[in-house]
Amino acid sequence: xxxxxxxxxxxxxxxxxxxxxxxxxxxxxxxxxxxxxxxxxxxxxxxxxxxxxxxxxxxxxxxxxxxxxxxxxxxxxxxxxxxxxxxxxxxxxxxxxxxxxxxxxxxxxxxxxxxxxxxxxxxxxxxxxxxxxxxxxxxxxxxxxxxxxxxxxxxxxxxxxxxxxxxxxxxxxxxxxxxxxxxxxxxxxxxxxxxxxxxxxxxxxxxxxxxxxxxxxxxxxxxxxxxxxxxxxxxxxxxxxxxxxxxxxxxxxxxxxxxxxxxxxxxxxxxxxxxxxxxxxxxxxxxxxxxxxxxxxxxxxxxxxxxxxxxxxxxxxxxxxxxxxxxxxxxxxxxxxxxxxxxxxxxxxxxxxxxxxxxxxxxxxxxxxxxxxxxxxxxxxxxxxxxxxxxxxxxxxxxxxxxxxxxxxxxxxxxxxxxxxxxxxxxxxxxxxxxxxxxxxxxxxxxxxxxxxxxxxxxxxxxxxxxxxxxxxxxxxxxxxxxxxxxxxxxxxxxxxxxxxxxxxxxxxxxxxxxxxxxxxxxxxxxxxxxxxxxxxxxxxxxxxxxxxxxxxxxxxxxxxxxxxxxxxxxxxxxxxxxxxxxxxxxxxxxxxxxxxxxxxxxxxxxxxxxxxxxxxxxxxxxxxxxxxxxxxxxxxxxxxxxxxxxxxxxxxxxxxxxxxxxxxxxxxxxxxxxxxxxxxxxxxxxxxxxxxxxxxxxxxxxxxxxxxxxxxxxxxxxxxxxxxxxxxxxxxxxxxxxxxxxx
Numbered sequence: 001x002x003x004x005x006x007x008x009x010x011x012x013x014x015x016x017x018x019x020x021x022x023x024x025x026x027x028x029x030x031x032x033x034x035x036x037x038x039x040x041x042x043x044x045x046x047x048x049x050x051x052x053x054x055x056x057x058x059x060x061x062x063x064x065x066x067x068x069x070x071x072x073x074x075x076x077x078x079x080x081x082x083x084x085x086x087x088x089x090x091x092x093x094x095x096x097x098x099x100x101x102x103x104x105x106x107x108x109x110x111x112x113x114x115x116x117x118x119x120x121x122x123x124x125x126x127x128x129x130x131x132x133x134x135x136x137x138x139x140x141x142x143x144x145x146x147x148x149x150x151x152x153x154x155x156x157x158x159x160x161x162x163x164x165x166x167x168x169x170x171x172x173x174x175x176x177x178x179x180x181x182x183x184x185x186x187x188x189x190x191x192x193x194x195x196x197x198x199x200x201x202x203x204x205x206x207x208x209x210x211x212x213x214x215x216x217x218x219x220x221x222x223x224x225x226x227x228x229x230x231x232x233x234x235x236x237x238x239x240x241x242x243x244x245x246x247x248x249x250x251x252x253x254x255x256x257x258x259x260x261x262x263x264x265x266x267x268x269x270x271x272x273x274x275x276x277x278x279x280x281x282x283x284x285x286x287x288x289x290x291x292x293x294x295x296x297x298x299x300x301x302x303x304x305x306x307x308x309x310x311x312x313x314x315x316x317x318x319x320x321x322x323x324x325x326x327x328x329x330x331x332x333x334x335x336x337x338x339x340x341x342x343x344x345x346x347x348x349x350x351x352x353x354x355x356x357x358x359x360x361x362x363x364x365x366x367x368x369x370x371x372x373x374x375x376x377x378x379x380x381x382x383x384x385x386x387x388x389x390x391x392x393x394x395x396x397x398x399x400x401x402x403x404x405x406x407x408x409x410x411x412x413x414x415x416x417x418x419x420x421x422x423x424x425x426x427x428x429x430x431x432x433x434x435x436x437x438x439x440x441x442x443x444x445x446x447x448x449x450x451x452x453x454x455x456x457x458x459x460x461x462x463x464x465x466x467x468x469x470x471x472x473x474x475x476x477x478x479x480x481x482x483x484x485x486x487x488x489x490x491x492x493x494x495x496x497x498x499x500x501x502x503x504x505x506x507x508x509x510x511x512x513x514x515x516x517x518x519x520x521x522x523x524x525x526x527x528x529x530x531x532x533x534x535x536x537x538x539x540x541x542x543x544x545x546x547x548x549x550x551x552x553x554x555x556x557x558x559x560x561x562x563x564x565x566x567x568x569x570x571x572x573x574x575x576x577x578x579x580x581x582x583x584x585x586x587x588x589x590x591x592x593x594x595x596x597x598x599x600x601x602x603x604x605x606x607x608x609x610x611x612x613x614x615x616x617x618x619x620x621x622x623x624x625x626x627x628x629x630x631x632x633x634x635x636x637x638x639x640x641x642x643x644x645x646x647x648x649x650x651x652x653x654x655x656x657x658x659x660x661x662x663x664x665x666x667x668x669x670x671x672x673x674x675x676x677x678x679x680x681x682x683x684x685x686x687x688x689x690x691x692x693x694x695x696x697x698x699x700x701x702x703x704x705x706x707x708x709x710x711x712x713x714x715x716x717x718x719x720x721x722x723x724x725x726x727x728x729x730x731x732x733x734x735x736x737x738x739x740x741x742x743x744x
Contacts (some may be wrong), residue, residue, distance in 0.1 A: 031081065033069070036094030038087040041366065042130025042271070043175045045100050054096040055175050059106055059128065060089055060359050062332045063118070066109040067091040070125060071102060072172055080107065089359075101283050103135055103172035104128070108328050114147075114159045114318070117331040117340035121146040125167040127269060127324040129363055131247075132178070134272045135282045136171030138249035138314070138323065143169050146322035158318040159341070170323065171275075176284045182376055185294075188301050189378075190238045192415070192438065192481035192557060193619040196607060197305065198237035199490060200562035201263070202245060202277050207585040219279040220289045224296035232302055235565060235600070236607035239303035239415075241381055243490055245290070246306075247272040249314035249323065254578050257510045262580040263490060265383060266349070268314040268323055270367040273375075287375075294376040303378035305415055306371060310353060310364045311387035311422065317343050317350030333360055346387045346424035355388050355401045364388075364401070369410045379415025381440075386429045387422040395426055397434055405436070412436055417484055431472030438557060441469055441483040446521060448487055448554075449498070451687055452546050452735075453523035456653035459645065463637060466659060468555035470621045480621055483556035487547050488564055493574045495564035498522045499543040501529060505572030508579060516575030529572055538714075541567075541595055542735055545602055545711040546685075549737045552606040553683060555618055562586060565603040567596040595714070602716040606709070609739075613663070615678040620667035630700045636660040638682075642695030642727070655688040656732070660701060680742040689734045698727035702742040709739035 034048065036056045045055045057069050069081045083091040106128060110120030124146055127134065142149050144166045151157035203218040211227030222228060223240075232240065247269030250261045264274065278286035294304050315326045318341060325333040335344035335354045343351040354360050371377045382388060388401045405411050420429040420439045433439055447457050447465040456462075464471045468480030488495050493504075502524045504516045525539045544567065551558050562568075563586045570576050576584045590596040610616045622635035637645040638658030663678030670676055682705060686692050696705055707722040712733035723743070724730055732738055 031079070031095060031097065033081050033083065033093040033095055035085045036092045038085075038090040038092045040130075041090065041362075042128060042132065043102075043104065043173065045098075045175055045177055048094050048096065052096045053099065054094055055098040055102065056092065056094045057083065057104075057128075058090050058092040059083070059108075059130075059328065060332075060362075061091055061106075061108050061328045062089040062359065063329050064091070064108045064110045064120065066122075068107040068109075068122070069093065069095070070105045070107055070167070071095075071098065072104065072167075076168070078167055098175060100175050100177040102175040103283070104175065105167070105170070105172055106328070112161045114341050117336045119146055119322070119326055119330040121161055121163075121322060121327055123163045123165055124322045124327050125165075125170050125172075126322070126327045127171065128173040129270065129324055129328070130366070131173035131269050131272050132176035133174040133282070133284045133287055134171045134247045134269050134275050135174050137276070138171060138268070138321075139169060140249070140252045140255060140321055141169050144321045144323065146327060147319075149319075166322070173269075173272075174282075174284050176287050178374060182373075185298055185376055187298055187376075187378060188238065188303050190301075190303055191619075193479070193617050194611070195239055195303075195415075195481070195557050196237045196552075196610070197239050197241050197484065197557060197559040198232060198235070198562060199241045199243070199307075199559055201243045201490070201584070203580070204262070204585045205562050208582075209586070209588050216279050219277050220273070220286070220293040221279045224293040229296060229300045229302070232297075233300055235560075235604050236611060237302065237560065239305050239378065240297065241305040241307060241417075241559070243307050244309055244383075245274050245277065246270055246308065247274050248309075249321075251314075251316070252321070259510065259578040260580045261578060262584055263577040265309050265577070266314040267309045267312075270308075270310070270363065271370055291376060298376070303415070304376070305379040305381055305417070306377050307381045307383060308368075309383045310355075310367075311382075311384040312347040312349040312351050312353060315351060317345065320350055332357060346390065346422045346427065347384055348423040352387055356391055356399070361400055361404060365404055365408065365411065369408070372410055372414055377414075379417065381417040381419065383419055384422040385418035385420055385433070386427045387424070389429070389433075390422075390424070395422075395429055395432075397429075397432060402434060406434065431469075435476050435478055438482050438484050439473075440489070440559075441465075441472070441485055441556070443472070444469065444483060444485045444554070444556070445487055445489075448547065448550055449521040451685070452543060452550070453521060454655075454687060455521070456655060456687065458651055459637065459654050459657065460650050462657070463650070463659075466550070466554045467622055467635060468618070474621050480555045480618055481557050484559050485551060485554050485556040486559040486561075487551050488561045489559070490561060491575070491577075492517065493520055493522055493572075494561065494568050494570050495544055495547060496540070496567045496569045497572055497574070498547070499540040500524055500569070501572040503528065503572070504574040505529070506575050508573060508583065509575060509577075516573075520574060530569075539735070541599065541714065542712065544599060545716075546735060546737050548599070548603055549606055549709065549711050549739075550685065552603070552610055553616060553737075553739065555616075555622075558610075560603070565600045566590045567599055598715055598717070602711075605716055609708070613678050613681070614666055614676055615661050615663035615681065618666060632662060632664065632700050634662045634665065636662075636697075636701070638697055640692055640694045640732075642697050655686065656692050656694065657683075657685045658694065658697070659683045659685070660697065682740045682742070684730075684732055684738040684740070686732045686734070686736055686738075691734050692732045693729045694732045695729050696724055696726050696740070702726045703744040704742075705740035706743050707738060708741050710736065711738075712736040 206222035244264035275282040
């Protein structure tokens with residue numbers, strides 16, 4: 001039986017509704033609510049006083065006037081229980097007999113006055129921000145909006161309260177048993193310098209894999225399957241970076257077009273694994289399935305990094321739905337504009353979480369710790385991290401968020417990756433994040449793309465990018481692995497599309513091809529899109545080999561995008577965020593074609609070289625100065641004439657670069673304190689279409705070289721193994737990378 005609420009009728013004037021607080025009365029047949037405890041937040045099953053089992057519910061709702069806990073049975077019938085205990089703005093109560101699997105939500109009462117930012121509406125069932133699991137999908141009918149969407153005066157529609165009940169139309173939170181033991185789990189703990197990141201989508205990576213049972217495809221269990229993990233191990237990646245797996249909602253404009261948010265950058269539940277990726281069930285089973293996936297990856301030596309979206313939520317701007325935080329305390333959770341009816345939007349998604357507020361900072365850090373300690377993950381990539389680093393307005397590297405992370409005993413030990421920008425003024429912060437953080441380095445992406453498409457940057461620019469971007473990161477004790485190097489990411493062209501399209505082709509997104517960036521720095525090789533021309537296709541495959549090899553040989557942490565190693569295409573769509581279909585899913589049948597299987601073999605071979613040779617994954621920046629009495633430096637740049645580059649060469653573009661990496665004296669010590677030494681290498685990058693004569697540097701650099709990699713070759717199953725004497729002229733094929741090992 002539900003409790004009842006009496007509320008004074010509220011006036012509607014000029015589109016403005018001001019609501020007073022409710023008066024609650026308990027029904028006679030309701031289960032008892034004991035006082036419980038204000039901490040921890042969320043719903044936690046436990047044994048209470050006198051050995052009685054039940055669940056403690058605790059919700060921060062700072063400005064609320066009353067809170068109802070709403071329990072739902074298997075038929076969807078609702079029981080409302082007032083939470084009458086209030087401690088430090090946390091409403092709480094212990095309900096005996098409530099066990100894991102129980103579906104629930106909240107109704108929060110307070111003033112409705114959007115003009116001052118107050119948007120309480122108890123007609124709307126709200127998701128617990130600390131929900132461990134979510135059952136159901138967000139479909140966004142009119143009832144889930146706090147305001148009347150079809151109000152005749154649209155300019156004030158968001159100020160007119162909608163009093164229809166949203167409970168039948170929204171997912172429910174689920175009580176979960178938090179009792180898992182990670183004692184037997186062995187985290188790989190791969191050092192940053194040894195890491196290779198593989199960005200993948202749980203659903204897209206597994207949906208079409210023929211080796212995964214059909215019932216597991218598209219799920220956490222599918223990613224845990226030996227067929228999926230086997231591919232990762234054969235490549236040699238050390239970590240998967242999962243596109244968002246927090247519970248997310250689909251945007252209304254996509255649902256109206258028959259599309260869905262595929263990427264998941266629209267979070268609404270920061271503790272809950274996205275239910276649609278679970279094969280085992282959605283009333284708590286998704287939690288166990290996610291944990292089993294993490295264990296399986298750990299057993300294979302692969303870390304799990306989550307792409308997390310704490311900068312905004314799925315509630316969007318003032319015209320968005322009321323799903324959780326907006327109805328709990330709009331002013332407490334979101335940054336509001338000077339006109340408090342509006343939202344400060346540093347994300348381009350309609351709202352921005354107000355991270356300087358203690359309760360918001362606690363929500364984020366509690367979520368992060370939960371995923372580390374209870375779900376077993378190894379790190380995070382923070383979407384639009386600059387928005388989290390803003391204090392009141394400006395990006396501040398001494399902000400509360402960054403300060404809390406730096407001192408947190410759990411979070412400071414895991415991998416932290418910033419997407420170092422947002423869409424607000426001053427939001428571009430590449431190179432500015434403090435120690436402990438690594439960053440997506442888009443300047444690496446742009447320089448490498450430009451070099452291989454023939455829009456040659458100065459040697460200085462490409463040189464910094466290939467050797468760890470010391471111009472960006474050599475401060476504050478940061479190391480080369482502060483730079484996460486990438487040529488492609490989920491957002492933009494795939495690698496194959498980068499060499500096949502000069503224009504985006506996003507018509508399938510339904511936005512008139514207006515969405516997605518126009519700055520792609522791509523080159524199609526002479527034909528737009530797929531072609532039967534064998535010369536164009538051979539050129540493109542060569543460019544793929546060049547781009548992959550450059551990325552994997554560069555100093556820093558390489559990030560591959562799932563499928564780039566096998567020629568995945570999105571048909572020129574560079575913004576496939578809403579394409580939950582074959583456009584985005586990996587086509588594993590590509591590996592049946594020799595040319596794409598050979599590309600995968602090249603990727604694995606270069607990664608094997610990287611893992612075997614510490615000179616290719618340095619822990620300290622190159623000095624570029626003599627490291628020995630013979631004048632040999634740890635890093636040197638050569639022209640095609642075999643001469644060291646001059647200052648003038650450094651500030652001019654060049655299509656041919658010789659990069660000498662000395663392995664004689666690598667900074668740092670091994671685990672037993674010994675000196676780290678390695679082979680020395682000469683890499684030759686040649687971006688011109690014509691062959692080039694390159695004179696190999698002689699003594700003191702080398703007496704002789706062995707050619708170990710040549711990207712002009714289609715078949716990379718074996719190393720060339722050709723020997724060359726120092727000082728001789730080597731013909732470098734057009735558009736190719738050669739890697740030579742110093743033999744004496």
